[in-house]
Structure formats: structure tokens, C-alpha cells
Amino acid sequence: MNxxxxxxxxxxxxxxxxxxxxxxxxxxEEVYDLVLFFGQxxxxxxxxxxxxxxxxxxxxxxxxxxxxxxxxxxxNTVSAAxxxxxxxxxxxxxxxxxxxxxxxVTGDTCFGEWGQDANSTCIGVRFNPAADAFxxxxxxxxxxxxxxxxxxxxxTNLIHEFCAEWYQETGHGVIVxxxxxxxxxxxxxxxxxxxxxxxxxxxxxxxxxxxxSVIGAMQKAAAEGIPLQNAFFVSFQGEGNARDAKYRRVYxxxxxxxxxxxxxxxxxVETSNTIGDPELVSGVKRVHRDQEAIIAExxxxxxxxxxxxxxxxxxxxxxxxxxxxxxxxxxxxPYDEAYKRARLxxxxxxxxxxxxxxxxxxxIGRQSADSLASLAGLN
Numbered sequence: 001m002n003x004x005x006x007x008x009x010x011x012x013x014x015x016x017x018x019x020x021x022x023x024x025x026x027x028x029e030e031v032y033d034l035v036l037f038f039g040q041x042x043x044x045x046x047x048x049x050x051x052x053x054x055x056x057x058x059x060x061x062x063x064x065x066x067x068x069x070x071x072x073x074x075x076n077t078v079s080a081a082x083x084x085x086x087x088x089x090x091x092x093x094x095x096x097x098x099x100x101x102x103x104x105v106t107g108d109t110c111f112g113e114w115g116q117d118a119n120s121t122c123i124g125v126r127f128n129p130a131a132d133a134f135x136x137x138x139x140x141x142x143x144x145x146x147x148x149x150x151x152x153x154x155x156t157n158l159i160h161e162f163c164a165e166w167y168q169e170t171g172h173g174v175i176v177x178x179x180x181x182x183x184x185x186x187x188x189x190x191x192x193x194x195x196x197x198x199x200x201x202x203x204x205x206x207x208x209x210x211x212x213s214v215i216g217a218m219q220k221a222a223a224e225g226i227p228l229q230n231a232f233f234v235s236f237q238g239e240g241n242a243r244d245a246k247y248r249r250v251y252x253x254x255x256x257x258x259x260x261x262x263x264x265x266x267x268x269v270e271t272s273n274t275i276g277d278p279e280l281v282s283g284v285k286r287v288h289r290d291q292e293a294i295i296a297e298x299x300x301x302x303x304x305x306x307x308x309x310x311x312x313x314x315x316x317x318x319x320x321x322x323x324x325x326x327x328x329x330x331x332x333x334p335y336d337e338a339y340k341r342a343r344l345x346x347x348x349x350x351x352x353x354x355x356x357x358x359x360x361x362x363x364i365g366r367q368s369a370d371s372l373a374s375l376a377g378l379n
Contacts, residue, residue: 030173030226030227031171031172031173031227031228031229032093032172032173032174032175032221032226032227032228032229033166033170033172033173033174033175033228033229033230033231033232034175034177034214034217034218034221034228034230034231034232034262035162035166035174035175035176035177035231035232035233035234036177036178036179036210036214036231036232036233036234036258036263037111037158037159037162037176037177037178037179037180037233037234037236038178038179038180038189038206038210038233038234038235038236038237039180039184039235039236039237039269040180040181040182040183040184040236040237040239040240041180041181041182041183041239041354041355042236042239042271042308042355042356042361043157043158043180043235043236043237043269044112044151044152044153044157044180044181044182045081045153045154045155045156045157045158045358045361046155046182046347046352046355047080047081047155047347047348047349047352047355047356047357047358047361048080048081048155048347048349048352048355049079049080049081049347049348049349049352049357050079050080050081050082050155051079052079052080052348053077053078053079053080053348054077054080054343054344054346054348054357054359055074055077055344055359058344060074060075063344066341066344067311067341067344067345067360068307068310068363069307069359069360069362069363070363070366073161073359073362073363073366074359077358077359079348079358080347080348080349080357080358080359081154081155081156081347081357081358082155082156082358083156083160083161083358083359083362084107085107085156085160085161085164085362086107086164087105087106087107087160087163087164087167088164088167089104090104090173091105091163091164091166091167091173091174092104092105092163092164092166092167092173092174092175092176093105093173093174093175093176093226094109094111094175094176094178095175095176095177095213095216095217095220096113097113097125097134097209097212097213097216098113098122098125098134098135098136099115100216100220101220102175102217102220102221102224102226105159105160105163105174105176107156107160109160110152110153110154111152111153111157111159111176111178112124112125112150112151112152112153112178112180113125113136113137113150113152114152114153120138120139121138121139122136122137122138122152123137123138123139123151123152124136124137124144124148124149124150124151124152124181125137125148125149125150125209126144126147126148126149126204126205127147127149127204127205127208127209134149134205134209134212137151145181145183145202145203146200146201146202146203146204147204148181148202148203148204149179149181149203149204149205149206149208149209150178150179150180150181150206150209151180151181151182153178153180155358156358156361156362157358157361157365158234158236158269158361158362158364158365158368159176159178159365160362160365161361161362161363161365161366161369162174162234162365162366162368162369163176163365163369165365165366165369165370166369166372166373169369169370169373169378169379170373170378170379172229172230172378175217175221175226175228177210177213177214177217179206179209179210179213180236181202181203181206182202183202183203183240184202184203184206184237184240185198185201185202185203185240185241185244186237186238186240186241186244186247186250186251186254187244187246187250188201188202188203188204188206189206189207189210189237189254190207190250190253190254190257191207191208191257192204192205192207192208194253196246196249196250196253202240207254207257210258210261211261214231214261214262230264230265230376231261231262231263231264232263232264232265232266232267232372232376233258233263233265233266233267234266234267234269234304234368234372235251235266235267235268235269235304236269236271236304236364237271238270238271238287238291239271239272239273239287239354241283241287242273242280242282242283242284242286242287244286244287245286247286247287247290247291248290248293248294251268251290251291251294252294252297252298255298255301264300265300265301265302265372265375265376266300266301266302266372267301267302267303267304267368267371267372267375268291268294268295268301268302268303268304269304269305269308269364269368270288270291270292270303270304270305270306270308270309271284271287271288271291271308271309272284272288272308272309272311272312273312273354274353274354275312275313275314275339275342275343275346275353276313276314276315276316276339276353277314277315278314278315278317278318280314281314281315281318284309284312284314288309300375301375302371302372302374302375303371304364304367304368304371304372305363305364305367305368305371307345307360307363307364307367308345308356308360308364310329311341311342311345311360312326312329312342313326313330313335313338313339313342314326316335319335319338320335345357345360346360
């Protein structure tokens with residue numbers, strides 16, 4: 001695989017997005033937007049409470065009032081990991097690089113490279129330098145987390161509701177590109193030859209996977225007569241960089257790289273971290289300041305959603321201490337009540353509260369679709 005690929009990428013961009021092309025001429029009949037979703041575990045959707053509903057004992061109207069999550073999403077919640085999302089037929093397609101295919105997105109779709117074959121169940125993708133190609137990842141593979149370029153989703157995540165809302169608000173379909181894995185630091189989304197690329201740890205060749213997917217999706221869309229009008233991105237990443245002073249600069253480099261791939265506008269979802277953990281408070285503040293600054297400085301970037309950050313709560317000592325920022329954020333509620341409300345956004349499993357539940361993710365997806373559509377002038 002030739003990772004430089006500049007000529008191929010340029011040709012693909014011209015063929016798909018250039019005014020006057022045969023594909024563009026069909027835009028009035030049917031239009032799709034290419035949307036890349038990248039980030040870490042909350043972008044994947046990592047709630048594991050498949051049997052418990054966080055809103056079981058709360059009236060939906062009251063739950064909506066105290067959480068800010070739309071009532072219909074609460075009513076459609078099945079469990080912490082499942083929300084019923086109605087995506088109209090043809091409103092969204094997802095692209096798989098391994099199978100070079102575009103398949104319809106439904107409320108039950110798993111995003112990422114996923115499927116069953118003779119080997120096992122594929123749960124992601126990684127680059128194999130010896131074969132010069134991307135290949136499936138299976139449970140139990142050696143170096144799975146170190147080498148993975150993107151994992152697959154298993155629960156309802158923000159993308160399902162984003163697609164439904166995008167179609168309703170803009171009339172455009174979505175072709176979904178997905179590049180996310182749990183615990184992946186921001187530096188991993190840079191090209192592997194970038195000086196700031198982080199060697200080792202978790203994840204590898206993620207940008208190269210994104211680039212290959214962009215080229216593949218555009219060529220597949222052109223071959224099947226599917227008109228693409230725009231290319232946008234949504235990011236939900238930050239928990240893995242709580243102690244990273246380079247976050248702002250690295251994110252801006254990633255935006256520059258994505259622009260070279262044809263992505264013109266994006267939405268940044270603001271992050272927090274595990275609620276109640278005293279070791280993470282300063283890191284949550286640091287990343288939030290950087291994310292706010294990144295959005296403010298770039299007219300082609302919008303706040304997708306601040307739902308996660310707005311409902312973060314630190315440990316009791318930080319909450320009740322001299323710095324009132326967290327008490328102000330919760331309207332000066334007593335700590336126990338604020339923490340109880342914060343738990344309505346997380347997985348119901350006590351061991352997994354770093355991850356948002358699917359209802360919160362759906363609200364983030366809806367808000368991100370509205371914000372990005374507004375930025376792009378499509379609603």
C-alpha cells in the first residue's frame with residue numbers, strides 16, 4: 001500500500017467533489033455527505049450494562065428536565081447499552097475498507113470493521129507491514145491493542161442518532177467512516193511519519209487507515225453512482241490525554257491533515273473523564289481549556305456537544321473545595337445529589353463509569369448533527 005497516495009487521492013477528490021463531474025450532476029436527485037467519526041472509547045460506544053436501564057424508575061419528562069437529554073431518547077432507551085433509533089432506509093451507509101463495501105446503516109449497525117468469517121469474529125483492523133495491507137483483527141490476537149487501527153462498536157453509539165438527525169435536518173444521506181479505539185491518545189491520529197506521532201502504547205496506523213478509507217469510499221461511491229457533496233468529521237477524543245500539554249497543537253495538526261483529505265468542516269465533542277476520580281480533575285480542566293480554544297480559533301470547527309463535560313463531577317473534596325467551578329456547573333447542588341445525577345449519563349456498571357451510556361451518546365449525536373449542519377449551512 002502506497003501511503004503517499006497523493007495522485008490517487010487528488011484524482012478521487014476531483015472525481016467526487018468537483019463541480020460539473022458526472023457524480024455531482026446527480027446531486028439534485030440524491031445527495032450524501034461523507035462523515036468521518038474518530039476518537040476513543042466513548043466514540044466507539046463502550047457501555048456494558050445490557051440488562052439495566054438507567055431511567056427505569058424516573059418519569060421520562062422529569063429525567064429529560066434534569067439531564068437535558070431529549071425525552072424521546074429516554075423513552076426509547078432499552079438499557080444502558082441500547083437505544084432504539086429509527087434510521088430511514090437509505091439515510092446512511094457505512095464503508096468497510098476490508099470488504100470495499102457500502103452497506104445500509106440501521107439502528108442495530110455495528111460500526112468499524114466487523115464480521116464473522118472462517119477464522120472467528122473480526123473485531124477491528126490493523127496494518128500488516130509484511131503484507132503491506134490492512135487486515136482483520138480477532139479476539140486473542142497478539143498485539144491486538146498495540147497494533148489496532150480501529151476497533152468495532154457493539155452498543156448504540158452517537159453515530160446512529162447522528163445519521164437519523166442529519167437526514168431529518170439536511171435531507172442528505174451520510175456515508176459513515178469510522179476510526180476509533182479505546183484508550184487511543186490523540187497523537188495516534190497523526191501520520192506515522194509525523195514527529196509528534198506516539199510510538200508504542202495503544203493504536204497504530206490510524207491516520208493511514210482513515211486515508212485509505214476515504215479513497216476507498218469515494219471510489220466506491222463513484223462506481224455505484226452515489227453522489228457525494230461534502231466531507232465532514234466529528235471527533236470525540238480527550239480522555240486519553242488528561243496529562244498532555246500538546247493536545248491543542250496536535251489536534252490542530254490533525255485538522256490540517258484531514259483538510260488535505262478533503263474534509264472541510266468538523267464538530268468537536270468536548271470530553272471529561274471518570275467521574276469522582278481525584279486524580280483526573282486537573283487533566284479534565286486542561287483538555288477542556290484546549291478544546292474550547294481549538295473551537296474558538298477555527299471558523300470551520302464547531303462545538304458538537306458539551307453534554308459530557310457539562311455533567312462531569314470530580315471527587316467530593318474538589319467539588320466542596322474553594323474552587324467553585326464544579327458547584328457552579330451543577331447549580332450548587334449538594335455533592336451526593338449532583339453525583340447521583342451525573343450517574344444518569346454513565347454506564348450502569350460501577351466498574352465502567354468512565355463510559356457514557358447509549359442514551360447520553362444519542363443526545364451527543366443529535367446535538368453534533370444539528371451543530372455541524374448549522375455550521376455548514378445545511379439546516
